[in-house]
Amino acid sequence: MSVKQKSAFQDLVDFAKWHVWTRVRPSSRARLAYELFADDHEATTEGAYINLGYWKPGCASLEEANQELADQLAEAAGISEGDEVLDVGFGLGAQDFRWLETRKPARIVGIDLTPSHVRIASERAESENVQDRLQFKEGSATDLPFGAETFDRVTSLESALHYEPRTDFFKGAFEVLKPGGVLAIGDIIPLDLREPGSDGPPKLAPxxxxxxxxxxxxxxxxxxxxxxxxxxxAGFVDVEVKSVRDNVMDPWLDYWLRKLQDDSFRKSVSRLFYSQVKRSLTSDSGMKGELPALDFVIASARKPGA
Ligand SMILES: C[S@@+](CC[C@H](N)C(=O)[O-])C[C@H]1O[C@@H](n2cnc3c(N)ncnc32)[C@H](O)[C@@H]1O
Incomplete structure (x- = not known):
């Protein structure tokens, strides 16, 4: 699928929106950016995932890496047959469609801040006739619209970095989980850049x-x-936060640097998306420069009880 190229005027409007993006609060910034690029993400993400993926040795496609990351998160959450699952920041919902098949939960409810994501994922659920078991709603991770002790599992894949703040989501997730329920998160955080063994406060890149x-x-x-x-x-026990960055950051960057050379990719996305991806991946002030200071973690934690 390709994004229909926009008129010069619409391009100008999008560039103006982009400049507003860099000046607003981080949470509004994330929503504006995801809304602006919803069609581009749908066109370029292969399996409708919007994450960096877990690249096992020999993995050649972004979709395979995205699926592997989704599988690892489902494993960390322990999603099992009959579970009630809440997936927060679902994007286009790709991992939820996969988990429905591979883990057989009774129901997955997704919450996401971006209206276009809710629309795209809901249309897919209807077209695949799974809307009874897979529901996507607009909402915020820091104000979860559910009663206490509703879910067996809460997941969030590469989204909690945006929550304002993430600790409010931890508290909300604890509240909506049943006793014994598990929260699992795939997340991006800064590395602690101190020399191994040195004491004192963590050293983080700006x-x-x-x-x-x-x-x-x-x-x-x-x-x-x-x-x-x-x-x-937040009240959780059995907390584990493990780094998987070696299988995420560098292979993802290599993949996208190759993709930038592909002329059919350039033609399949909007001009703004292409220019921003290219700038970010090739300049030290963009993702290329910041990836060495970032960690990718899979965290899991259990609510005590039951
Ligand atoms: C990088 S995408 C990940 C999407 C999906 N989990 C995946 O792996 O394909 C981040 C998602 O988080 C959503 N998001 C950002 N802030 C949010 C918030 N405060 N509450 C709910 N969703 C949020 C964005 O709209 C976006 O869909």
């Missing part, structure tokens, strides 16, 4: 406005140890 870390509220700029502590403070 956030970069206009790039991935610029779409993260400053309260979310915490390293692995703090992340685990925040989960415990």
């Amino acid at each position: 956030q970069r406005s206009g790039s991935l870390s610029g779409g993260m509220p400053v309260e979310n700029w915490v390293p692995r140890e703090t992340y685990a502590k925040q989960l415990s403070e």
Whole structure:
């Protein structure tokens, strides 16, 4: 699928929106950017995922990497037959359609801030006739519209970095989980850049406005140890936050650098999307420059009880 190229006037409007994006609060920024690029994401993500993927040795396609990351998150959450699942920040819902098949939960409810994502994922659920077991709603991770003890599992795949702040989501997830329920998150955080073994506070690279870390509220700029502590403070036990960055960051960047050389990719997306992806992946002020300071983690934590 390709994005229909826009008129010069519409391109101008989109570039203006983009400049507003770099000046608003991180949460509104994420929503504006995802809304603006919803069609581009649908056109380019192969399997309708919007994440960096987990690249096993020999993995050649983005979709395969995206599926592997989704599978690892489902495993960390322990999604099982008959479960009630809440997926927060579902994007285009790709992982939910997969989990419905592979893990057989009774129902998955998705919440996402971006209206176009809700529309695209809901249309797919209807067209695949699974709307009874898969429902997508517009809403915020930090104000979950569900009663206490509703779900067996809560998941969030590469989205919690945007929540304002992420710790409010931890508290909300704890509330809506049944006793014994599990929260599992695939997330991006800064690396602690201290020399191994050195004491003192973590050393983190500064956030970069206009790039991935610029779409993260400053309260979310915490390293692995703090992340685990925040989960415990929300009431969770059996907290595990493991880094998988070696199988995520570099192979993802290599994949996209190859894709940038492909003329059919350039023609399949909007001019704004292409120019922003190219700038970000090839300049030190973009994702290329910030990836060495970022970690990708899979976190899991259990609500005590039952
Ligand atoms: C990188 S995408 C990941 C989508 C999907 N989980 C996947 O892996 O394909 C991040 C998603 O988080 C959503 N999002 C950002 N902030 C949010 C918030 N506060 N509440 C709910 N969703 C949010 C965005 O709309 C976007 O769909």
